[in-house]
Amino acid sequence: xxxxANRPTTSTVGDEQFDLSIDGRLAGxxxxxxxxxxxxxxxxxxxxxRSFVPKPSGKPDPAGHLSAEDIEALGAExxxxxxxxxxxxxxxDAAYIRKVLKWQRGLEMGSRAVLxxxxxxxxxxxxxxxxxxxxxxxxxxxxxxIMHGQWDWMRDPRIHSQEWEWDNASPSEFWKHSHNxxxxxxxxxxxxDNDLGYGIMRVDEDQKWYPSYxxxxxxxxxxxxxxxxxxxxxxxxxxxxxQGRGKDKETFQRDxxxxxxxxxxxxxxxxxxxxxxxxxxFFQTVAANFxxxxxxxxxxxxxxxxxxxxxxxxxxxxxxxxxxTRGEWYLRQMVGSANISGSKAMHLMTGNLSHQIEHHxxxxxxxxxxxxxxxxxxxxxQRYGLSYTTGPLPKQVASAWKQVVVLALPNPxxxxxxxxxAAEAVxxxxxxxxxxxxxxxRASATA
Amino acid sequence: MTAAATPRTTTNAARTRGIPMARLRDAALRVAHxxxxxxxxxxxxxxxxxxxxxADLRGRVVAVTPETADAATVVIRPGRGWRGHVPGQYTxxxxxxxxxxxxxxxxxxxxxxxxxxxxxxxxKAIPDGKVSNHVVRDLRPGTLIHLDQATGDFTLPTPRPxxxxxxxxxxxxxxxxxxxxxxxxxLPDAVLVHSAPTSGDVIFSAQLREWGGRGDLRLxxxxxxxxxxxxxxxxxxxxxxxxxxxxxxxxxxxxxxxFEEAYAAAGLSERLHTERFRPVxxxxxxxxxxxxxxxxxxxxxxGATPILDAGEEADVLMxxxxxxxxxxxxxxxxxxGAVRDLRNGELTVATEGxxxxxxxxxxxxxxxCEIDL
Numbered sequence: 099x100x101x102x103a104n105r106p107t108t109s110t111v112g113d114e115q116f117d118l119s120i121d122g123r124l125a126g127x128x129x130x131x132x133x134x135x136x137x138x139x140x141x142x143x144x145x146x147x148r149s150f151v152p153k154p155s156g157k158p159d160p161a162g163h164l165s166a167e168d169i170e171a172l173g174a175e176x177x178x179x180x181x182x183x184x185x186x187x188x189x190x191d192a193a194y195i196r197k198v199l200k201w202q203r204g205l206e207m208g209s210r211a212v213l214x215x216x217x218x219x220x221x222x223x224x225x226x227x228x229x230x231x232x233x234x235x236x237x238x239x240x241x242x243x244i245m246h247g248q249w250d251w252m253r254d255p256r257i258h259s260q261e262w263e264w265d266n267a268s269p270s271e272f273w274k275h276s277h278n279x280x281x282x283x284x285x286x287x288x289x290x291d292n293d294l295g296y297g298i299m300r301v302d303e304d305q306k307w308y309p310s311y312x313x314x315x316x317x318x319x320x321x322x323x324x325x326x327x328x329x330x331x332x333x334x335x336x337x338x339x340x341q342g343r344g345k346d347k348e349t350f351q352r353d354x355x356x357x358x359x360x361x362x363x364x365x366x367x368x369x370x371x372x373x374x375x376x377x378x379x380f381f382q383t384v385a386a387n388f389x390x391x392x393x394x395x396x397x398x399x400x401x402x403x404x405x406x407x408x409x410x411x412x413x414x415x416x417x418x419x420x421x422x423t424r425g426e427w428y429l430r431q432m433v434g435s436a437n438i439s440g441s442k443a444m445h446l447m448t449g450n451l452s453h454q455i456e457h458h459x460x461x462x463x464x465x466x467x468x469x470x471x472x473x474x475x476x477x478x479x480q481r482y483g484l485s486y487t488t489g490p491l492p493k494q495v496a497s498a499w500k501q502v503v504v505l506a507l508p509n510p511x512x513x514x515x516x517x518x519x520a521a522e523a524v525x526x527x528x529x530x531x532x533x534x535x536x537x538x539x540r541a542s543a544t545a
Numbered sequence: 546m547t548a549a550a551t552p553r554t555t556t557n558a559a560r561t562r563g564i565p566m567a568r569l570r571d572a573a574l575r576v577a578h579x580x581x582x583x584x585x586x587x588x589x590x591x592x593x594x595x596x597x598x599x600a601d602l603r604g605r606v607v608a609v610t611p612e613t614a615d616a617a618t619v620v621i622r623p624g625r626g627w628r629g630h631v632p633g634q635y636t637x638x639x640x641x642x643x644x645x646x647x648x649x650x651x652x653x654x655x656x657x658x659x660x661x662x663x664x665x666x667x668x669k670a671i672p673d674g675k676v677s678n679h680v681v682r683d684l685r686p687g688t689l690i691h692l693d694q695a696t697g698d699f700t701l702p703t704p705r706p707x708x709x710x711x712x713x714x715x716x717x718x719x720x721x722x723x724x725x726x727x728x729x730x731x732l733p734d735a736v737l738v739h740s741a742p743t744s745g746d747v748i749f750s751a752q753l754r755e756w757g758g759r760g761d762l763r764l765x766x767x768x769x770x771x772x773x774x775x776x777x778x779x780x781x782x783x784x785x786x787x788x789x790x791x792x793x794x795x796x797x798x799x800x801x802x803x804f805e806e807a808y809a810a811a812g813l814s815e816r817l818h819t820e821r822f823r824p825v826x827x828x829x830x831x832x833x834x835x836x837x838x839x840x841x842x843x844x845x846x847x848g849a850t851p852i853l854d855a856g857e858e859a860d861v862l863m864x865x866x867x868x869x870x871x872x873x874x875x876x877x878x879x880x881x882g883a884v885r886d887l888r889n890g891e892l893t894v895a896t897e898g899x900x901x902x903x904x905x906x907x908x909x910x911x912x913x914c915e916i917d918l
Contacts, residue, residue: 177888177889181889184889184891187644188643188644189641189643189644190644191644192641192644192645193644200592203588203589203592204592207589210580245873246873247873247876247904250873250876250902251644251645252641252644252645252646253645253646253647253899253900253901253902254641254646255900256588256591258902259873259876260873260876260902263583263584264583265583274872274873274874275866275874278866278867278871278872278873278874279866279867279872279874282867282871282872283866283867283869283871283872360583363579363582363583364582364583366579366582367579367580367581367582371576371579371580372580375576375580424869427869461871461872462870462871462873
């Protein structure tokens with residue numbers, strides 16, 4: 099984007115004016131160039147020297163035993179597997195997603211209808227359960243996957259990445275940018291992939307520790323309960339903006355307005371219109387919607403945590419992706435993701451994110467096909483001596499939580515415990531604060 | 546989808562202000578919209594009543610009747626929004642073939658005011674024709690298809706011409722059949738010169754021969770396998786008074802070109818009305834001229850350069866993302882042309898109105914392309 103860098107968000111070409119802002123009408127409207135460095139195409143498959151950039155922890159290269167040619171062969175093998183699925187993609191896949199859509203919409207409207215009588219406890223329970231499932235399906239198997247472009251090939255504008263708006267606080271366009279583009283491209287690259295701890299937590303020992311991480315178990319719990327709002331704030335890049343290294347003020351405020359409008363519409367639906375339609379069941383319906391949204395928050399948060407946080411998942415140093423080939427990218431996705439094992443119903447309810455490894459290798463293949471390629475990916479991993487992390491949901495959730503809790507404290511050093519180092523760092527910070535408060539003028543002069 | 550609703554509701558509201566029932570309906574719509582957000586009430590209604598008034602125009606296949614070994618008439622119940630047609634016009638249908646929606650134009654061959662409200666198109670399967678073969682051989686009654694309103698100016702004028710000539714070949718008979726079925730009794734002197742490879746390949750043969758036998762029209766049936774192709778030079782012999790006849794011509798491009806030339810040479814261009822079925826296949830190759838229509842820029846791109854790179858080189862403002870085909874952040878409409886997926890060489894071809902969108906970061910020009918940017 100060198101040539102077009104630093105343009106304002108409106109551009110005049112000839113007599114016509116182009117609004118390059120994202121106006122919410124069409125997710126994916128042209129974005130003004132975000133950065134000035136040309137990323138360069140990552141389509142290259144050429145073999146070159148193996149390079150490995152070590153991380154502070156000194157953990158070994160997960161692919162250290164593979165040559166450049168091995169990795170090129172791995173890439174070719176995965177490309178062929180992808181092609182195989184593309185070649186057999188057809189009417190039955192289209193029928194699958196339409197069926198899920200139909201059931202989801204039926205379940206949602208049916209549950210909302212039942213909740214009109216939520217004054218009666220049985221109706222409340224049935225309606226709330228149905229609505230929770232419908233909301234989960236909408237976000238996971240439909241929203242997430244459709245926004246990935248998994249169904250764009252059908253050329254159905256109603257089931258298309260550029261058209262879909264999901265039932266979530268975060269507008270689709272922002273989600274697609276932070277998730278599809280940043281997270282899926284830079285998966286598990288420390289400093290590039292904000293999904294590693296969402297910018298508020300430390301989930302890998304190679305992430306630098308700050309005293310504020312001590313509270314991360316609590317932060318993670320709160321984020322879990324209000325996850326969709328967490329996602330909205332994350333997609334809006336609130337953290338970076340507050341630290342002064344994000345969007346400019348104008349852009350941020352414009353984006354913020356869109357998020358608030360979306361949140362407003364969502365809240366109006368769940369907490370005003372639907373309850374009003376319920377008449378005497380108003381408060382019960384408010385509660386039902388709140389519970390359904392919270393159930394979805396807890397569920398999606400747990401599933402998503404299992405994708406990259408559990409033990410056994412590899413992370414990568416920032417410089418490790420310089421000149422990365424397609425094969426190396428594949429490799430990073432494989433060892434940087436973790437699956438969840440379970441039943442068909444479980445896979446459906448996770449939007450097939452239980453096949454996280456397959457999804458990260460081929461984010462645009464239809465989700466209903468991940469299950470069939472999973473054993474083959476596993477076999478490929480085995481053959482190339484690469485890890486394939488998987489386990490049942492409770493085990494993976496526990497493992498991810500364990501990371502969150504353990505890594506709230508800094509890495510142990512020789513002769514010093516985690517708690518000791520943390521206590522010292524906190525003490526230092528407190529002392530500095532106290533000193534600054536006592537002698538503000540001198541502190542700023544020496545700073 | 547959300548955005549589309551806003552103008553729709555506002556126009557309704559503006560138009561119906563003051564009428565109690567209509568205001569009530571508008572209020573109901575607004576409530577429905579508030580409940581269904583972020584999608585539209587229509588997205589729910591489509592699952593129950595896809596043919597209702599106000600829905601995107603669709604149709605349900607009622608019957609598929611073979612006409613010849615490779616042609617069939619598809620009888621369709623159109624949605625409530627269908628506005629009717631003039632005989633000779635065509636409609637575009639969107640059919641899902643192997644799960645992929647494809648749009649093609651076919652002539653309407655039915656009476657304009659059938660009591661049952663059904664319409665029909667007649668389709669001839671062309672070799673390697675993805676959609677035509679699907680329609681003729683695999684389309685089943687009950688299938689929901691997408692429709693456009695009828696369009697086209699290959700129609701009969703009012704008053705009807707005193708002497709008419711129809712020159713058709715192959716599936717070129719279909720728009721003419723639409724005219725004849727509706728207006729033959731209004732045409733006192735009509736000649737139809739129709740060519741098909743063999744007798745068995747004549748679409749609507751029974752009806753045409755019946756009309757010919759009864760003298761409702763003069764039918765000249767040519768079988769090109771034995772008689773050769775019809776050329777303008779044959780006209781003097783077949784239809785000696787062709788110069789006096791208002792003429793409608795529909796068939797392969799070569800035939801149309803030949804007759805246009807002949808009529809022009811005779812100074813009779815105004816007499817000749819032609820209907821060209823635009824070929825679906827766009828010239829394919831390696832690389833090509835890429836036009837960014839809205840920004841008014843044109844670049845030459847080779848077959849190895851992603852359109853994203855080619856456009857950026859030329860200062861075209863383009864959405865972009867991962868640059869490796871995974872994030873779908875660079876998806877834009879390909880108005881027409883052909884592109885090749887740089888990862889696997891797969892070709893994507895689009896013609897106007899197909900609604901085809903491509904990822905510019907992994908697509909290279911495979912012929913002339915027009916991008917909606």
